[in-house]
Amino acid sequence: MPDQYSIAQARDRFAQIVHQAENGKPVEITRRGQSVAVVLSLSEYQRLTREKSKFGAELATFREKYQISTLNINPDEVFSNVRDRTSGREVNF
Structure with missing residues (x-):
């Protein structure tokens, strides 16, 4: 306080x-x-009070700053198995 x-x-x-x-x-x-x-x-x-930047612009800045492109990371491969694609549990209302 x-x-x-x-x-x-x-x-x-x-x-x-x-x-x-x-x-x-x-x-x-x-x-x-x-x-x-x-x-x-x-x-x-x-x-x-600073102007808020867009997510895409911040992501591009991050990638440039940390040279993500030189790491040869394919985001499609890295994140392909992150989400569980099953239907989940059964719920009764």
């Missing part, structure tokens, strides 16, 4: 709150006991 400060406390401890956020600990700000804001580090904010 993040540390929690009222707006008045946050005003008095602003430098401390920023330091906590920089060190990766989010700080919750409240007004009259209700949460109204959270102070995060810039890196955490950027992580949360």
Whole structure:
């Protein structure tokens, strides 16, 4: 659970709150006991707001980074027997 400060406390401890956020600990700000804001580090904010990439693009990046093509792996052979193709158990409703 993040540390929690009222707006008045946050005003008095602003430098401390920023330091906590920089060190990766989010700080919750409240007004009259209700949460109204959270102070995060810039890196955490950027992580949360960055544009999400598509699975295919990430897979291509992974394959390029780890040079999967040089391993001579045929995905059709590797994954051909992963799934059990039987009909499963009989269920009575």
